[in-house]
Amino acid sequence: MTTTTVHENAVLPELVTKHKTVLDRAVQAIHERTFFSQYPENPSPAIYGEGADQAGLEAYKQLTGKHFNELQQGEPAGWVGQEESPYEQAPIGVSYPYYPVETLVKNGQNTFDTWRKVTPAQRAALLIETLERVKSRFFEIAHATMHTTGQAFMMSFQASGPHAADRALEAVAAGYEEQTRFPEQQVWEKPMGKYSLKLQKSWKPVPKGLALVIGCSTFPTWNTVPGMYASLVTGNPVLVKPHPKAVLPIAIVVAEVQKVLAECGLDPAICQLAVDPAEKLITKELAEHPLVKIIDYTGGSAFGNYLESLAKKTVFTEKAGVNSVILDSVEDLDKVMQNLAFSLTLYSGQMCTAPQNFFIPEGGITVAGVQVPYEEVVAKLGEAVTQVVNNPKAGPHVLGAIQNQVTQQRVKELSSLKGRSLLDTCEISNPSFEKARICTPVLYEVNSEDREVYSQELFGPIALVIKTKNTQESVALAKEMALEHGAISCGAYTTDQEMKELIMDQMGLAGTPVSFNLTGGIFLNQNASFSDFHVTGGNPAGNASFTNPEFVIKRFTWVGFREPVQQ
Template sequence: MTYSHLNGAYINHQWFNQNSNTISVKNKETGELLSEVSLLEKDQLDSAIDGSVSAFKEMRNWSAGKRYDMLEVLIQKFKAKKDEFATLISLEAGKPISYAKAEVARCLSTLEFAKEETRRICGEVVPMDFAAGAGKTAFTKRVAKGVLTCVSPFNFPLNLALHKIAPALAVGSSVVLKPSPYTPLSSLMFAELLNEVGYPEGALNVVVCDNDVAQMLVEDERAKVFSFTGSPQIGWMLKSLAGKKKVILELGGNAACLIDESADLEKAAKDLAVGCYLYSGQICISTQRIFVQQSVQKKFQDLLLKEIETIQCGSLSDESVIVGPLIDRVHFDRIDSWVKEAIEKGASVLVGAKAFDEKRNIYAPTLLTNVSKDAKVYQEEVFGPVALISTFDSIEEGFDLVNDSRFGLQCGFYTNNLSHFKKAHDTLDVGAIIMNGAPGFRIDSMPYGGVKDSGLGREGLKYCIFEITEPRLVIF
């Protein structure tokens, strides 16, 4: 199966595909070519930003009703192509088909939430009838800041792009999006839909380009918001170049999960076997560090290993598979080297630590123990099917272990102790705590984001809308 028509940037409802510099987008399982995509040059990127500025001038004046109606038409057109999108996501992202279908379902939720929020964007009445303001009334309305420039990652190639696009459409902003070079096709196909719906030229421009060209997305003063999802090294560097723009960063982490002696151990084991290895661990909130209270460590570890034995690895088209190919050979090799480093530093292998299918870049679900705190699999985001397990005595020690990280995105905590529950909310330095669930829980309306090196700002429709709009005050 090929997608050769998706072969360049999509700007102002036109394809830019005449440049000789290209990238090959491949089926991540078989290596089959899906499309050869022409890379954009600097002068062409300039036209993409210019087109989005023009679109914003039109869209900013749309009523909430029109924005609602346009999103409704977009949703219906997307629904008609949902199976096509699921297949494409599976192939270009190396995502098991069952999980690709789940992503498409989330895309629909994201768009639905955006549509609903168009009718709820509001300001506030500002108290002013006193002192020098006596006799005055004041209120605010929220207005769009302007053009959004965005960079999205490979692991949710459409839904994470929609977490930037959908709120923008809800408030009447236009978007210039740079998708991952591993997975540009889903976003390009989605951009075509906006043309069919009747959005103005430049409402969504999808640019596929080298990083030095993409730097214009951060630096160009015509854009008013820059949103990035990716690695902390790149994200914080780009923020330093953003000037006066509003910046939103979603940067991942090494998510931890606490299990105390009051927990439902069987539930925790079932949840975490999936939470550690779903989509080969290529999820920002995939469970990486598991901390278990010493008194229940042996029982829980045995339960978890039993659940890991049931994890299916293999072909993307198999509905039962949750561990498929990693996105690229370079990441397979990196993960393998990090696991070997941990073993050299004294870690013990409970399961895995080897290739499941090296030819297809499938790494076996891996669980390590006795991992040194200076090992990369402990300190960094593995973004692969690797987890580690260790113990703590007091709950305070457990909280300290979770917080002993430069990241702070989401944490899971299995407990039936109310005082531990309350203390966790006060103590854990993360963006969200999932009580009696794995860290990987997310619905698309909730405020999502982290602290420390995990990011800046929040996504989730209502919360992203707050980030990309500003209050305008009127006094009379």
């Protein structure tokens, strides 16, 4: 029990000055909620420099087949790597240092007394500096993301690069704001008639302790950095536990964070990469460790529910969701179906926000005031999907590749479910990667009575068309699915104001954000940093809310101190 001197260092104050404008702008953006992005999503040479893409690809290739040597975590217990490219269907051959759980926890915990005494403003500035460093490696991270997740290049670049960095910045800004929202100190003076009581008071946001961030295989940085940066900015050392099949993108991020920490004279173990040894998953051991106080998790519901049941932990999860599309009435059916087909096809539906259940009334829907029969609506959806996937300029680049064989298997086994097939998967090829694991979306019809079929997440390129009695039933079922099985997004098409309000009201009660009448270049599976809240805790899909105040304030505790003023 010793007091550690607050870290004094020339670099930190400089970083505070350097990044003040960005931090203030980010805090402002959180409250304005109009478009804001610090990291440009367009991978053009005009922004990122001539040859940046090629250099990133080369840098990625340099990493493959080798030990990943950039981490500053001391002598490892061994090296391990099991990533495989969905594009090559072959190992990428990077191996990472691994450490016993006790070593990771001990080294992380050892940094707590130093890290918690760095001020919130200094932590925020240091973390923004790390994002600047990561920015210089966006292309490298993009190729690493492609070859671990199967995302197409554009999504790999945007999701793992600028979009992830924006979400990280958002968490940093939110955490900074919450920690500085009350005065550090104040004189409290209570008038008592002839005299007054006078106390000097101060308040401190006290971090909770070691944090664990558990990544997923499909969005290794986008789903990891918000929790990671939220815990770091609030003073908690972090252990980043990536999915064994998607390590490289986040390993690069952690390496950059460690470099900045070291430059600031701080222990790089404030942020460690915790890779599983070859044949032993360490996630449970880490999660259950009494020194681990905060857990962020993205992945399946069973493990997420287990984590949520752990006593004395602050847990943020993003679990499975059953996302709905409600079709009621539209102006232009072709445009709607093109939009939905793209949403279904994008990264082969391997997104937590991808639509799965399409609720369509048996009497069809109104198109510009004219009733169009159910079968015609369904046929249009199938045609629109076929059109996207068969367009050689679009198909392969929208679909990407299937991250793992389980997803492919799920598509194959769909025909064993109750219902009828509306559109089968078809063969298409990717001209750049002839061995790519590709699976185009399938459509499958289910009756609204057969809840057991559509009340589960069927991760991947699978869309269920659920024939309902009317839109009221569609809304009731979409709400029920969200409340009982979770939902992260919802698409709704209606030209009827009253129906729109009903949908907002009912899906609102189910804690599910709704995108209305999307056509053109914006899709329900996309969401925007600094504007769209993501997974805010209103249903079983989770509470890893990028980024509302709850996502950051539960990572620390307010503690007050007071003492009479000598009068």
